[in-house]
Amino acid sequence: MRIESIDFFYLSMPKVTAEADGSQDALVVRVAAGGLVGYGECEAAPLPSIAALICPLSHGSCQPVKDSVLGQKLNTREDIQRISQLVAYQSMDLLQAAHTYSGIEMALWDLLGKSLNEPVWTLLGYKNSYPKTPYFSVLFGDEPAITLERAKESRQKGFQAAKFGWGPIGTGTASEDREHFQAAREGLENDGILLVDTGQIFGDDVEKASQRIKAMEEANVLWFEEPFHAHALKEYGELAKRSRKIKIAGGEGAHHSSMAKHLIDFGKIGYVQIDCGRIGGISPAKLVADHAVASGVTYVNHTFTSHLALSASLQPYAGLKNHEICEYPGQPKSLALAITKTHLEPDKNRQVRAPEKPGLGIDINLEGLTNYMVDVSIEVNGRSLYRTPQL
Amino acid sequence: MRIESIDFFYLSMPKVTAEADGSQDALVVRVAAGGLVGYGECEAAPLPSIAALICPLSHGSCQPVKDSVLGQKLNTREDIQRISQLVAYQSMDLLQAAHTYSGIEMALWDLLGKSLNEPVWTLLGYKNSYPKTPYFSVLFGDEPAITLERAKESRQKGFQAAKFGWGPIGTGTASEDREHFQAAREGLENDGILLVDTGQIFGDDVEKASQRIKAMEEANVLWFEEPFHAHALKEYGELAKRSRKIKIAGGEGAHHSSMAKHLIDFGKIGYVQIDCGRIGGISPAKLVADHAVASGVTYVNHTFTSHLALSASLQPYAGLKNHEICEYPGQPKSLALAITKTHLEPDKNRQVRAPEKPGLGIDINLEGLTNYMVDVSIEVNGRSLYRTPQL
Numbered sequence: 001m002r003i004e005s006i007d008f009f010y011l012s013m014p015k016v017t018a019e020a021d022g023s024q025d026a027l028v029v030r031v032a033a034g035g036l037v038g039y040g041e042c043e044a045a046p047l048p049s050i051a052a053l054i055c056p057l058s059h060g061s062c063q064p065v066k067d068s069v070l071g072q073k074l075n076t077r078e079d080i081q082r083i084s085q086l087v088a089y090q091s092m093d094l095l096q097a098a099h100t101y102s103g104i105e106m107a108l109w110d111l112l113g114k115s116l117n118e119p120v121w122t123l124l125g126y127k128n129s130y131p132k133t134p135y136f137s138v139l140f141g142d143e144p145a146i147t148l149e150r151a152k153e154s155r156q157k158g159f160q161a162a163k164f165g166w167g168p169i170g171t172g173t174a175s176e177d178r179e180h181f182q183a184a185r186e187g188l189e190n191d192g193i194l195l196v197d198t199g200q201i202f203g204d205d206v207e208k209a210s211q212r213i214k215a216m217e218e219a220n221v222l223w224f225e226e227p228f229h230a231h232a233l234k235e236y237g238e239l240a241k242r243s244r245k246i247k248i249a250g251g252e253g254a255h256h257s258s259m260a261k262h263l264i265d266f267g268k269i270g271y272v273q274i275d276c277g278r279i280g281g282i283s284p285a286k287l288v289a290d291h292a293v294a295s296g297v298t299y300v301n302h303t304f305t306s307h308l309a310l311s312a313s314l315q316p317y318a319g320l321k322n323h324e325i326c327e328y329p330g331q332p333k334s335l336a337l338a339i340t341k342t343h344l345e346p347d348k349n350r351q352v353r354a355p356e357k358p359g360l361g362i363d364i365n366l367e368g369l370t371n372y373m374v375d376v377s378i379e380v381n382g383r384s385l386y387r388t389p390q391l
Numbered sequence: 392m393r394i395e396s397i398d399f400f401y402l403s404m405p406k407v408t409a410e411a412d413g414s415q416d417a418l419v420v421r422v423a424a425g426g427l428v429g430y431g432e433c434e435a436a437p438l439p440s441i442a443a444l445i446c447p448l449s450h451g452s453c454q455p456v457k458d459s460v461l462g463q464k465l466n467t468r469e470d471i472q473r474i475s476q477l478v479a480y481q482s483m484d485l486l487q488a489a490h491t492y493s494g495i496e497m498a499l500w501d502l503l504g505k506s507l508n509e510p511v512w513t514l515l516g517y518k519n520s521y522p523k524t525p526y527f528s529v530l531f532g533d534e535p536a537i538t539l540e541r542a543k544e545s546r547q548k549g550f551q552a553a554k555f556g557w558g559p560i561g562t563g564t565a566s567e568d569r570e571h572f573q574a575a576r577e578g579l580e581n582d583g584i585l586l587v588d589t590g591q592i593f594g595d596d597v598e599k600a601s602q603r604i605k606a607m608e609e610a611n612v613l614w615f616e617e618p619f620h621a622h623a624l625k626e627y628g629e630l631a632k633r634s635r636k637i638k639i640a641g642g643e644g645a646h647h648s649s650m651a652k653h654l655i656d657f658g659k660i661g662y663v664q665i666d667c668g669r670i671g672g673i674s675p676a677k678l679v680a681d682h683a684v685a686s687g688v689t690y691v692n693h694t695f696t697s698h699l700a701l702s703a704s705l706q707p708y709a710g711l712k713n714h715e716i717c718e719y720p721g722q723p724k725s726l727a728l729a730i731t732k733t734h735l736e737p738d739k740n741r742q743v744r745a746p747e748k749p750g751l752g753i754d755i756n757l758e759g760l761t762n763y764m765v766d767v768s769i770e771v772n773g774r775s776l777y778r779t780p781q782l
Contacts, residue, residue, distance in 0.1 A: 018451040022484070025449050045453050045485045047446035047771065048439050052487070055438035056765075058416050060409040060557075061590065062436050085594070088620065092591055093413070094436045095646055095669075096443070096487035166451075199452065200483055203476070204649075229479065231649035234656075255486055258595075258622035265625075266657065278486075374447075377770040380438065 001034025001115060003072050006104060007389040008053055010046040011372035013333050020139055020166040020199060022304045023332040028339060028369065029103035033074050036114050039364050040106025041309045041339075043277030043302075044099035050376060052096035054385045062093040065100045075115075077123055077283075080108050084283060098255035098280050105281025106312040106360065113359030120312075121354050124286050126319025131351035133161060134328030135195060137304060140167025144183035151187020154330065158350050161193035161325065165225070170201030170208070178215035185219040193325075195249075197225035204232045206239055213243050223249040223271050230254065236267030249273055252302040257284035261291045273327070275302035276312045285316035292323070299323045305332060306339040308362045314344075314354035326352060338368030366391050392425025392506065394463050397495060398780040399444055401437040402763040404724050411530055411557040411590060413695045414723040419730060419760065420494035424465050427505050430755050431497025432700045432730075434668030434693075435490035441767060443487035445776045453484040456491045466506075468514055468674075471499050475674060489646035489671050496672020497703040497751065504750030511703075512745050515677050517710025522742035524552060525719030526586060528695060531558030535574035542578020545721065549741050552584035552716065556616070561592030561599070569606035576610040584716075586640075588616035595623045597630055604634045614640040614662050621645065627658030640664055643693040648675035652682045664718070666693035667703045676707035683714070690714045696723060697730040699753045705735075705745035717743060729759030757782050 012025040027046040031038045042049050055064045068086040073079055084105060091097035109120045121129050136154035141147040147164060154162040164184050169177050181196065188194055196216060202209040209227040216224055224246050228235045230253025240248045247270025254260040255278050263269050272292050274285045292299040299320060301313035310329065317323050328346075329336060337343070341363040344352045355361025369391060378386040403416040418437040422429050433440050446455045459477040464470055475496060482488035500511045512520050527545035532538040538555060545553040555575050560568050572587065579585055587607060593600040600618040607615055615637050619626045621644025631639045638661025645651040646669050654660050663683050665676045683690040690711060692704035701720065708714050719737075720727060728734070732754040735743045746752025760782060769777040 012447070016448050016450070018448065018454065020451045022450045022453070025447075043484075045443065045446055045449050045487075047769070047776075048442040048485060048487045051439040051442035052436065055436055056403070056416075057407050057409065058436050059407070059413045060411045062413070063409065089591065089594075092620070092644065093434075093669075094439060095490045096436075096439045099486045200480065203480075229483065229647070229649075231647040231653075233649065233653060253483065256620075256622040258620075258624065262622075262624060262653070262657075266653075278484075375770075375772050377768070378438070379766075379768040381766050385438075 001074050003031060003033045003070055003074055005032045006053065006066055006069060008050050009369055010050065010374040010376055010388065011335050011369060012374045013335055013372065021333065023329065023336040026305055026335060026339060027103060029107050031104060031107035031111055033111055034115060036111055038107035038111030038114065038359060039308055040103035040110065040312065041277055041306060042099055042103035043275050043305060043309065047376065048096050049100040050386055051378065052094055052100040056380060061090060063090040065091055065097050069104055074108060074112060077112065080105065080112065080283060083108065084280065099278055102277045102279065102281050105283065106276060109282050110359035117358050119354065119356055119358060120282060120315045120360055121318035124315060129318040129354040129356065130321045131349065131353045132314065132326030133324050134326045134346060134352050135159060135161035135163050135193065136330040137163045137327050138330045140164045140169055140180050142168060144179040147180045148183040148187045151184045155188060155192060160350065161195065162188055163195035163197055165197030166199040169198050174211040174215060177212055181215050181219035181221065194219060194221050195223050195225065196221050198227055200226050200229050202227045204228055204235045206235050209239050210242050213246060216246050221246055223247045225249040226252065230259065233262055233266040236263060236269060240268035247271055254279050256280065257287040260288040264291060264295050264297050269297065271298045271300050273300045273302040274316065276316065277309055282312060282315050289317045289320060293320065300325050301327050303327050304329055306336045307343050308340050308360065310344055311355060311360040311362045318354040328352065335372040338365060338371060341365045392465050394422060394424045394461055394465055396423045397444065397457055397460060399441050400760055401441065401765040401767055401779065402726050402760060403765045404726055412724065414720065414727040417696055417726060417730060418494060420498045422495060422498035422502060424502055425506060427502055429498035429502030429505065429750060430699055431494035431501065431703065432668055432697060433490055433494035434666050434696060434700060438767065439487050440491040441777055442769065443485055443491040445769065447771060452481060454481040456482055456488050460495060465499060465503060468503065471496065471503065471674060474499065475671065490669055493668045493670065493672050496674065497667060500673050501750035508749050510745065510747055510749060511673060511706045511751055512709035515706060520709040520745040520747065521712045522740065522744045523705065523715050523717035525717045525737060525743050526550060526552035526554050526584065527721040528554045528718050529721045531555045531560055531571050533559060535570040538571045539574040539578045542575045546579060546583060551741065552586065553579055554586035554588055556588030557590040560589050565602040565606060568603055572606050572610035572612065585610060585612050586614050586616065587612050589618055591617050591620050593618045595619055595626045597626050600630050601633050604637060607637050612637055614638045616640040617643065621650065624653055624657040627654060627660060631659035638662055645670050647671065648678040651679040655682060655686050655688050660688065662689045662691050664691045664693040665707065667707065668700055673703060673706050680708045680711060684711065691716050692718050694718050695720055697727045698734050699731050699751065701735055702746060702751040702753045709745040719743065726763040729756060729762060732756045
């Protein structure tokens, strides 16, 4: 089959705030080929990603993403590799291209799986889709009492593991942060798995990040996530050296498989967290999973949005039995749930897994999309380059 | 002063082709504060960069770039650092932000210099702006005969050094490439400095890149530039190990100072090439220059466009006497020359230097901009978010 069309749908909640919740908007991708459609989702700023899809040519290595995808042959996984390489080369100077292409690449896998009647994880070479233990992913409260409430709620909902992120952590003193870690531990009880995500708040300040380690140890935190910005390889490595009990986690900011591999090799992280909606799709995430296995590092998905994104993000490590933690959007905004008819609900053991159905195994809820659709129009020199497409 | 406005002007040649020439379009930035204006230039895809400036908020760490800049105080260099950190933190999930902000950051330095009546390099802590030896930067010909012609032309124009880039190199055999290297050497004569830029053509294939080393040695090439993609730290390091006589050069793809530092530390490059229009502006480039000095690596600017970009890119290493090679746009498109009234012409010794005048020391040619202006309109839910501003 040949790739006939790429449609980008920008969805948004009626009101978007500056809270850390990334499920307030979405960019859903539909690709058509051979009478089939595949879907994907960019975990990215919608408008700049749309612009990177359709912008005018700047020069040979700054081409709009669509020019490397439309009309291409798609029959095998090698075709996806070839298209990915073409995008990387022809858009090397277009920074947003990796985020833009991520959703397209997912859709290509979805299409290929549907056309071959295989789930994506089979096409990636896995024999099984193993169950994963989802952790409940929420934000720290503004006060420890709210953090405590959220921890209790995650247990009430049946989650054994919970991740607390962002909020006031790192903005005040280490002892203020300690109160939040203690509150989360109290709410999760002694046997709950506690994960902490500090959302790059320490920039590249190893000292400040190190000051939180002791309180994390006291609260029996499993991992200390994203202390620094995505390029701070040396700072990651230094913190890992100082933090023997607590493992460092990171990788969601990777927009190339090498970035995540370097976090493993030079940053000495213990958990590598990949968002298929940013790293360039499912194939580069699989490369990272392979490297994690070879390096004794645990692979984890990064997903804070829809169950379409969740299925895509489970594929690269579906067959890795021992890599069993999985990020599961705990309190997404309504739009994230509205995107799909299929929801990957935890089974009776409270575990989730990548679907057995062909492609990504997710049915899209077209009516759901309609309710959140953002109408975009981009004109250049009087010519319309983009208008929100018909569903 | 407070930052009152940010205007982005998208310029383009009437016809843009897929050749490697990055001067076919431009994105000029004007920032106003305290009755002054400063100018900068993003070396980036214009439309996605505009979108990253003005897009709707996605969430707390995916904010449009303008929200971290407009209204900010600007009186000292620390203010620029503070604004840069705010952009990095509040737009951490907006990949295009680094390219978008690069031109703004230059304009902030230009503004600050004008307001303090100092050239930017003084504000960066340098006492002198040393002369640099420009190399003539051109593309390889389709045939060795054309490469030969271009090499002769560079000598006729009085350049002692010339860089040949892209074209057919790496797309055929190593012996075909050898003919081009020989042709370039012949045209430059024995005492000319020959630089080779392969524009990421080898992806991450160390073997294929290594096959070109012998022919480069024969042609007495000084550096082998950008063999691999911007994140291929290990491949850079491996090639450097295999290439003892020829130094490896790279860094133009860096969109964060750490990326360039890692190319030095892990990629073992001998020349680090920074484009201030991509790396986040002049300050992160200065960090790289400091690290280059400390590491015994030579800093070089990357500039293929206007003399506004050229002045900006000279500032971070203006005071480094021994880092004297400088990329100089050899055959830019007419729009790149039309952007400025000031052109940094080589002096009687055929050398150029960062201007002594306040700020970036470049007068913008408003009429010149008019001739190439692209009219852009972006509407979201019926609201106009961007229209090409008045000059």
